[in-house]
Amino acid sequence: MDHPILDQSACSLVDSMRRGELAAAETMRAFLDRIAALDPKLRAFAYLDPDSALAAAERIDHARAAGGAPGPLHGLPVAVKDIIDTADMPTEFGAEIFIGRRPDRDAVIVHRLRAAGAVVIGKTITSQYALFVPGPTQNPHDGAHTPGGSSSGSAAVVAAKLAPVALGTQTNGSIIRPASYCGVVGFKPSLGLLPRTGVLRQATLIDHPGVMARSVSDAALIVDAIAGEDPNDSLSRNPMASMLDAALGDRPLPRFAYTLGPFESRAEPATRQAFAAFIASLPIPVDAIVLGSEFVAAEATLRDLMSAGVAESLGPDIDNASAKVPELVVQLVRAGRGLSGAEVMGTWTRRDRLRASLIERISDYDAVLTFAASGPAPLASEGTGDPIFATLWTLIGAPAYSLPLMTGAKGLPVGVQAVAAPGRDWELTRAAAWLMRAAAQ
Amino acid sequence: MDHPILDQSACSLVDSMRRGELAAAETMRAFLDRIAALDPKLRAFAYLDPDSALAAAERIDHARAAGGAPGPLHGLPVAVKDIIDTADMPTEFGAEIFIGRRPDRDAVIVHRLRAAGAVVIGKTITSQYALFVPGPTQNPHDGAHTPGGSSSGSAAVVAAKLAPVALGTQTNGSIIRPASYCGVVGFKPSLGLLPRTGVLRQATLIDHPGVMARSVSDAALIVDAIAGEDPNDSLSRNPMASMLDAALGDRPLPRFAYTLGPFESRAEPATRQAFAAFIASLPIPVDAIVLGSEFVAAEATLRDLMSAGVAESLGPDIDNASAKVPELVVQLVRAGRGLSGAEVMGTWTRRDRLRASLIERISDYDAVLTFAASGPAPLASEGTGDPIFATLWTLIGAPAYSLPLMTGAKGLPVGVQAVAAPGRDWELTRAAAWLMRAAAQ
Numbered sequence: 001m002d003h004p005i006l007d008q009s010a011c012s013l014v015d016s017m018r019r020g021e022l023a024a025a026e027t028m029r030a031f032l033d034r035i036a037a038l039d040p041k042l043r044a045f046a047y048l049d050p051d052s053a054l055a056a057a058e059r060i061d062h063a064r065a066a067g068g069a070p071g072p073l074h075g076l077p078v079a080v081k082d083i084i085d086t087a088d089m090p091t092e093f094g095a096e097i098f099i100g101r102r103p104d105r106d107a108v109i110v111h112r113l114r115a116a117g118a119v120v121i122g123k124t125i126t127s128q129y130a131l132f133v134p135g136p137t138q139n140p141h142d143g144a145h146t147p148g149g150s151s152s153g154s155a156a157v158v159a160a161k162l163a164p165v166a167l168g169t170q171t172n173g174s175i176i177r178p179a180s181y182c183g184v185v186g187f188k189p190s191l192g193l194l195p196r197t198g199v200l201r202q203a204t205l206i207d208h209p210g211v212m213a214r215s216v217s218d219a220a221l222i223v224d225a226i227a228g229e230d231p232n233d234s235l236s237r238n239p240m241a242s243m244l245d246a247a248l249g250d251r252p253l254p255r256f257a258y259t260l261g262p263f264e265s266r267a268e269p270a271t272r273q274a275f276a277a278f279i280a281s282l283p284i285p286v287d288a289i290v291l292g293s294e295f296v297a298a299e300a301t302l303r304d305l306m307s308a309g310v311a312e313s314l315g316p317d318i319d320n321a322s323a324k325v326p327e328l329v330v331q332l333v334r335a336g337r338g339l340s341g342a343e344v345m346g347t348w349t350r351r352d353r354l355r356a357s358l359i360e361r362i363s364d365y366d367a368v369l370t371f372a373a374s375g376p377a378p379l380a381s382e383g384t385g386d387p388i389f390a391t392l393w394t395l396i397g398a399p400a401y402s403l404p405l406m407t408g409a410k411g412l413p414v415g416v417q418a419v420a421a422p423g424r425d426w427e428l429t430r431a432a433a434w435l436m437r438a439a440a441q
Numbered sequence: 442m443d444h445p446i447l448d449q450s451a452c453s454l455v456d457s458m459r460r461g462e463l464a465a466a467e468t469m470r471a472f473l474d475r476i477a478a479l480d481p482k483l484r485a486f487a488y489l490d491p492d493s494a495l496a497a498a499e500r501i502d503h504a505r506a507a508g509g510a511p512g513p514l515h516g517l518p519v520a521v522k523d524i525i526d527t528a529d530m531p532t533e534f535g536a537e538i539f540i541g542r543r544p545d546r547d548a549v550i551v552h553r554l555r556a557a558g559a560v561v562i563g564k565t566i567t568s569q570y571a572l573f574v575p576g577p578t579q580n581p582h583d584g585a586h587t588p589g590g591s592s593s594g595s596a597a598v599v600a601a602k603l604a605p606v607a608l609g610t611q612t613n614g615s616i617i618r619p620a621s622y623c624g625v626v627g628f629k630p631s632l633g634l635l636p637r638t639g640v641l642r643q644a645t646l647i648d649h650p651g652v653m654a655r656s657v658s659d660a661a662l663i664v665d666a667i668a669g670e671d672p673n674d675s676l677s678r679n680p681m682a683s684m685l686d687a688a689l690g691d692r693p694l695p696r697f698a699y700t701l702g703p704f705e706s707r708a709e710p711a712t713r714q715a716f717a718a719f720i721a722s723l724p725i726p727v728d729a730i731v732l733g734s735e736f737v738a739a740e741a742t743l744r745d746l747m748s749a750g751v752a753e754s755l756g757p758d759i760d761n762a763s764a765k766v767p768e769l770v771v772q773l774v775r776a777g778r779g780l781s782g783a784e785v786m787g788t789w790t791r792r793d794r795l796r797a798s799l800i801e802r803i804s805d806y807d808a809v810l811t812f813a814a815s816g817p818a819p820l821a822s823e824g825t826g827d828p829i830f831a832t833l834w835t836l837i838g839a840p841a842y843s844l845p846l847m848t849g850a851k852g853l854p855v856g857v858q859a860v861a862a863p864g865r866d867w868e869l870t871r872a873a874a875w876l877m878r879a880a881a882q
Contacts, residue, residue, distance in 0.1 A: 203786075204789065204790075204793075229864070231796070231797045231800040231801065231804070231862070232793070232797040233793075234792075234793045234796050234797075234837075234838070234863075237678065308782040308783060308785075308786050309786055311782070311783045311786070312783045312786035312787050312790065313786075313790075315783060336782060336783060337781065337782070337783055338782075339781070339782030339783075340778065340780070340781060340782055341749040341752070341777060341778070341779075341780030341781055341782055341784055341785035342749060342752045342753045342756060342777060342778055342780075343782055344749075344782035344785045344786065345644075345749050345750055345752070345753035345754075345785065346753050348645065349645075349753065349754075351675075352645075352673070352674075352675045355672070355675050356672045356673040356675075359672040360672065363672070396675075397675070421672070422675075423670070
């Protein structure tokens with residue numbers, strides 16, 4: 001169960017496999033063995049076919065032996081959230097009405113993973129429709145607690161070392177919060193850096209794929225392989241430079257600020273204290289940024305964008321089977337349908353104003369540090385936790401990391417969120433990696 | 442009236458002024474003299490203050506004499522459509538209810554023009570609200586004909602040599618069509634290349650600023666100076682390379698295709714013949730692309746996006762003064778308000794599908810040639826002409842040129858439109874410049 005492969009970083013595994021010192025099949029076997037031992041209790045996988053995953057890894061080994069050039073993710077097992085399409089595995093959105101759904105083709109980001117040599121190890125549990133109602137996944141640090149949502153399985157898998165990295169998604173707080181609760185690195189790049197074709201659509205202005213990993217450089221390695229324009233996603237963009245280069249560089253010193261944000265009162269007192277102590281402990285100056293009540297509107301603005309989007313994308317399917325759909329989801333569709341076209345356009349306008357105003361406040365910094373969550377993971381009986389500390393940054397399409405830098409009650413992990421202006425993924429990645437190195441010293 | 446300055450390109454004027462061989466004031470005086478002679482009949486300017494324009498040019502000369510480095514548009518007079526904000530001139534949208542409106546600040550593209558050393562010579566006539574109801578501007582080739590709309594004054598000013606270049610905007614066909622009718626080069630870059638902050642908002646997914654010029658390289662010179670990200674415009678992007686470099690380069694040979702598009706039947710028979718003859722005359726192979734009836738939906742999709750957008754942006758002002766607003770504009774607002782939020786989201790989805798499908802068809806080519814307008818400029822009494830041949834490309838945010846390469850009845854000019862996949866502005870500019878050079882030989 002404690003095979004040394006499990007403790008290696010994704011970067012190091014890929015390195016060994018590319019050099020031919022480690023077989024993809026051997027790597028896959030180590031993770032599959034651990035899944036077999038732990039997942040019956042953890043419940044992080046929605047779909048797993050160990051024989052197929054192993055066969056796919058063996059094909060990677062054969063291709064290499066036959067002289068094929070190894071890709072940048074050669075042989076790497078990657079777990080994929082179950083709202084991201086895979087042509088060879090079901091993709092069911094955690095939803096009863098989509099049981100048995102088999103997409104025709106891979107999502108673009110999955111296609112790019114495989115083209116880079118990665119192997120999809122299995123599909124991870126999501127909250128139903130990536131919305132409110134949790135799946136069965138436990139928090140690896142304490143089974144009575146939630147792993148967070150909606151990328152529950154992806155965070156748990158990485159924290160429990162059932163896979164080195166995983167893909168997740170965030171339309172409000174679905175990467176940052178579970179990463180915080182599970183003590184892993186979560187990276188949600190700027191809107192558009194990772195295309196959404198083949199990912200369950202909730203609302204195109206705020207739907208963000210992202211990565212769960214155990215280090216900033218592992219997250220950056222994955223983003224480098226899957227980022228960039230896609231004709232089917234009109235908001236997609238090419239990255240300006242390699243995230244992995246950013247993560248590995250260490251000069252010059254990044255410029256940091258911190259903010260308690262407009263929602264400070266929703267953070268637990270112990271978390272506020274821990275965050276203040278963390279900021280005070282940093283060996284460099286950190287400016288303070290005040291984000292006042294004018295930003296509170298972000299919560300309602302994001303909710304309206306999400307409800308209008310979900311009404312359009314899921315409404316018709318839900319109409320056909322509403323008895324099988326959780327009441328909260330039906331209500332969200334109903335709320336979306338209550339909005340007029342002019343109201344939706346107005347929501348977008350308000351979002352753009354908040355975005356410009358936030359960019360003005362934060363663009364002098366490579367990273368602005370803030371809360372990733374209100375505290376450590378709540379009890380599973382209390383739901384998947386409050387996404388509010390991700391809301392502002394999701395709404396404006398900003399890049400965001402959750403970094404496992406604090407500890408809360410019962411020794412449960414608590415993340416520090418690092419954000420930057422939209423498009424500043426490179427600078428933010430450099431700053432996040434710097435921060436993790438500083439904390440390790 | 443026929444001062445040699447008037448016939449020089451913008452590139453050549455800037456060159457002479459940057460080298461100190463020509464004063465900005467002398468340039469300005471030549472254009473102001475011509476305006477004084479011709480504009481009383483042409484009616485292309487909505488606002489003109491010759492003394493202030495001359496004073497601004499003199500300040501440019503003084504700054505240079507005092508040792509200031511000349512900018513890339515040093516001393517260049519630029520006319521600006523009256524829906525683009527200028528802090529020192531009224532910006533009235535051609536609309537009775539906005540008479541006397543004085544913006545607080547320049548639009549971002551105007552700010553960048555001035556920062557590059559350009560001088561705003563005056564504001565040009567637009568259709569009311571940049572919508573259906575024309576202003577008084579005549580077509581310089583024949584005063585009984587429309588210059589097209591809504592960038593009527595900007596096209597007429599450049600065609601009549603009242604200014605070397607002008608800014609316009611296009612939400613459906615408002616640059617390509619007037620450029621075609623007036624026989625000038627119109628360039629509408631990809632959505633996002635020119636930011637819209639300070640430009641009358643109709644619908645953010647389809648609002649495009651652009652340039653009227655007498656050559657591709659003059660248009661490229663202006664775009665280079667004003668393109669790029671703006672925090673207040675969340676769809677804005679940085680260009681990948683210099684458009685002027687593209688216009689001046691001539692290797693390798695661009696790849697061309699042509700299409701008659703899904704709206705061929707709305708082109709006049711003579712225009713269809715002229716276009717076929719033009720394609721046949723090209724000294725290189727030109728592939729044919731068929732765009733069938735599945736693209737007809739673009740017209741209704743764009744109309745819905747526009748009506749929802751106008752309902753949001755202009756609705757409140759119009760409610761307060763509807764007696765002074767043309768009935769067609771009031772109807773557009775009413776239509777927009779009739780759309781639900783889910784319908785608006787659905788419109789965006791349909792637009793994205795059309796976009797992906799078009800990109801797939803055209804992305805092998807540097808330029809796809811098609812109609813710019815249904816024919817030469819109609820009589821002014823018939824309105825501003827049919828924008829349909831720009832609709833597809835505006836809807837998907839593609840870059841588009843109108844190039845003055847054909848002639849219709851009474852010797853009136855007719856443009857050839859050249860388009861490319863969104864983001865391929867550089868390749869398209871290179872191809873457009875190549876085409877103009879080939880036609881001149």
